Amino acid sequence: MSFATAPAGADTVLLAQSASGGQRGLTIGLFLAFVAATLYITIWASRQTKSATDYYAAGRSFTGIQNGVAIGGDYMSAASFLGIAGLIALYGYDGFLYSIGFLVAWLVALLLVAELLRNSGRFTMADVLAFRMRQRPVRMAAGVSTITVSIFYLLAQMVGAGALVTLLLGVSGTLTKDLTIVAVGALMIFYVTVGGMRGTTWVQIVKALLLMTGTTLVTILVMFQFNWNISSLLGEAAEKSGKGAAFLEPGLRYATEAQGLTGKLDLVSLGLALVLGTAGLPHILIRFYTVPTSREARKSVIWAIWIIGSFYLMTLGLGFGAAALVGSDAIAKQNPAGNTAAPQLAQAVGEKVAGTTGGTVLLAVIAAVAFATILAVVAGLTLASSSSFAHDIYANVIKRGTATERDEVRVARVSALVIGAVAIALSIFAQNLNVAFLVALAFAVAASGNLPAILYSLFWRRFNTNGAVWAIYAGLTSALVLVAFSPVVSGGPKSLFPDVDFSLFPLENPGIVSIPIGFLAGWIGAMVSSEHNEDKYAEIEVRALTGAGAEKAVSH
Amino acid sequence: MSEVEHRDDGRPRTPQEQLYIDMQRSEQFQRLRRKFRRFVFPMTAVFLGWYLLYVVASGWARDFMGHKLVGNINVGYVFGLLQFVSTFLIAWLYSRYMNRNVDPLADEVRQQIEAAL
Numbered sequence: 001m002s003f004a005t006a007p008a009g010a011d012t013v014l015l016a017q018s019a020s021g022g023q024r025g026l027t028i029g030l031f032l033a034f035v036a037a038t039l040y041i042t043i044w045a046s047r048q049t050k051s052a053t054d055y056y057a058a059g060r061s062f063t064g065i066q067n068g069v070a071i072g073g074d075y076m077s078a079a080s081f082l083g084i085a086g087l088i089a090l091y092g093y094d095g096f097l098y099s100i101g102f103l104v105a106w107l108v109a110l111l112l113v114a115e116l117l118r119n120s121g122r123f124t125m126a127d128v129l130a131f132r133m134r135q136r137p138v139r140m141a142a143g144v145s146t147i148t149v150s151i152f153y154l155l156a157q158m159v160g161a162g163a164l165v166t167l168l169l170g171v172s173g174t175l176t177k178d179l180t181i182v183a184v185g186a187l188m189i190f191y192v193t194v195g196g197m198r199g200t201t202w203v204q205i206v207k208a209l210l211l212m213t214g215t216t217l218v219t220i221l222v223m224f225q226f227n228w229n230i231s232s233l234l235g236e237a238a239e240k241s242g243k244g245a246a247f248l249e250p251g252l253r254y255a256t257e258a259q260g261l262t263g264k265l266d267l268v269s270l271g272l273a274l275v276l277g278t279a280g281l282p283h284i285l286i287r288f289y290t291v292p293t294s295r296e297a298r299k300s301v302i303w304a305i306w307i308i309g310s311f312y313l314m315t316l317g318l319g320f321g322a323a324a325l326v327g328s329d330a331i332a333k334q335n336p337a338g339n340t341a342a343p344q345l346a347q348a349v350g351e352k353v354a355g356t357t358g359g360t361v362l363l364a365v366i367a368a369v370a371f372a373t374i375l376a377v378v379a380g381l382t383l384a385s386s387s388s389f390a391h392d393i394y395a396n397v398i399k400r401g402t403a404t405e406r407d408e409v410r411v412a413r414v415s416a417l418v419i420g421a422v423a424i425a426l427s428i429f430a431q432n433l434n435v436a437f438l439v440a441l442a443f444a445v446a447a448s449g450n451l452p453a454i455l456y457s458l459f460w461r462r463f464n465t466n467g468a469v470w471a472i473y474a475g476l477t478s479a480l481v482l483v484a485f486s487p488v489v490s491g492g493p494k495s496l497f498p499d500v501d502f503s504l505f506p507l508e509n510p511g512i513v514s515i516p517i518g519f520l521a522g523w524i525g526a527m528v529s530s531e532h533n534e535d536k537y538a539e540i541e542v543r544a545l546t547g548a549g550a551e552k553a554v555s556h
Numbered sequence: 557m558s559e560v561e562h563r564d565d566g567r568p569r570t571p572q573e574q575l576y577i578d579m580q581r582s583e584q585f586q587r588l589r590r591k592f593r594r595f596v597f598p599m600t601a602v603f604l605g606w607y608l609l610y611v612v613a614s615g616w617a618r619d620f621m622g623h624k625l626v627g628n629i630n631v632g633y634v635f636g637l638l639q640f641v642s643t644f645l646i647a648w649l650y651s652r653y654m655n656r657n658v659d660p661l662a663d664e665v666r667q668q669i670e671a672a673l
Contacts, residue, residue, distance in 0.1 A: 093614075097614060103639070110647060250621055542585060
């Protein structure tokens with residue numbers, strides 16, 4: 001899920017300078033068809049959205065399978081699709097590490113979080129954290145961290161979108177790029193404010209099906225080229241990569257021999273953030289509320305694991321296929337971060353099967369799928385952060401629980417508009433930020449700031465308000481501060497500020513330090529406070545495990 | 557959800573609070589809790605350990621990971637693909653375990669609570 005190394009702003013190189021008018025028209029046409037279909041769904045969904053439960057949790061009326069597909073749609077971002085394929089195409093084996101971390105992470109969500117959260121919460125992550133605590137401080141902390149994680153993730157997608165959309169449409173120039181970001185942002189705001197969770201979920205489902213179909217098609221065509229022989233695909237990829245056998249082994253991108261021990265620790269740090277971050281991502285957590293029971297939540301995670309697992313397996317075919325059929329040099333020339341590997345591969349493999357027309361059509365299809373992917377993921381993120389603002393900060397912190405449902409939903413819609421507008425503005429000014437840095441940061445913050453508080457809340461009797469507040473703020477701040485003083489921000493040629501050096505922390509990924517800080521701060525914070533809430537813990541524990549008193553689905 | 561902030565402040569418990577506390581202390585619930593934790597805690601340790609072993613091997617055991625097994629397929633890919641297999645397998649095992657050992661107990665306790673409320 002990384003746009004690798006280069007600043008996204010450098011992505012102005014045009015894809016296949018020959019990006020033909022026909023291909024461009026077809027891409028735009030297919031994308032507009034997706035937009036038209038999803039707008040129709042959104043308007044239909046808005047008619048079904050009456051209560052707060054409808055808006056925040058789609059009336060809890062999706063089935064496990066539907067929600068499983070939607071989770072896939074929310075999770076498989078453009079950065080997975082384009083970024084991991086690109087990483088594998090340029091660095092071989094090392095790109096594979098991302099796929100594995102992102103998949104194994106789902107077991108944390110399945111075993112420890114999904115069902116218990118569904119049984120004890122209503123709309124947001126903070127519902128579970130604040131269940132047995134003093135509402136205001138905990139909801140404030142959880143709201144701040146939800147919005148922080150979502151904004152970083154959102155920026156990553158939007159910055160990537162700006163770069164990629166201009167790239168794939170074969171047009172360049174700052175104005176076009178800015179207009180594209182504004183258009184993507186406007187659509188995303190429309191989905192969320194009008195369709196709420198029901199509309200957004202259907203957008204995810206449609207997008208997941210398109211992404212899986214597109215990826216499967218290209219993977220099958222690639223494997224067909226190599227007679228379904230994985231070994232010869234790898235061999236060809238290694239040869240065309242210009243790096244030989246090293247391409248198939250660890251160490252080209254992460255923990256290179258030159259980096260020594262620091263590089264290896266950085267790799268472990270990244271691995272930890274990937275595997276522990278998923279179960280702390282607010283836009284993923286709120287998906288568990290859209291089903292009627294915890295058992296449907298379980299089923300949806302199992303489906304999501306199958307879908308996401310198959311997808312990441314196919315990224316191997318995409319990445320190595322791109323290295324073998326397009327060549328690492330040709331990919332790096334188009335885009336130094338490798339973000340265009342998948343569309344370039346689509347064109348190459350399409351040409352092999354059905355000549356120039358085949359290449360044009362397949363490129364257009366994959367480009368349209370990439371746009372759909374970006375759009376769906378940003379909508380999910382906007383929904384998560386605006387829900388948290390309305391439900392946690394507005395209704396419970398500002399109004400102290402006296403806001404009416406209508407009022408809360410109105411605020412949720414307005415805050416989706418505001419957060420969307422802020423994301424659009426930030427993305428335009430953040431065009432030169434490294435996308436990998438933003439995504440990795442979102443995962444590290446989720447793993448350090450959210451996961452410790454969630455696990456303690458669900459499993460530790462002695463946990464209390466002070467512990468939750470300390471865990472969230474300490475995890476969140478330590479991740480942000482460590483990154484600010486890391487080589488990602490200053491001191492190196494690829495840094496955000498290459499000309500100054502305040503990189504006191506040697507690792508690019510803060511997780512190995514900030515995740516333990518989050519857990520430790522939560523423990524100390526709870527122990528130094530005299531607050532006991534064992535009575536209330538009895539309720540959340542019994543409810544979480546049995547589903548007694550859990551929120552029911554609404555029927556229309 | 558109730559907006560009462562302190563439950564452990566010496567105020568008399570409501571019947572509902574008392575019900576959950578009694579239920580939590582019951583032998584039946586304790587058995588449910590034990591069955592749940594007995595699966596998820598060790599299994600979490602297993603998959604996290606297995607995953608970290610893979611990450612650490614990618615960092616430190618380069619020769620081992622680069623050792624070719626069949627054609628161009630080396631230990632690293634097989635190890636990585638086994639992570640996929642183990643994830644699918646654990647998800648399936650969890651689902652089966654919960655269906656058989658935890659769900660029936662959870663249903664019993666839930667019905668008791670709902671009858672009492």
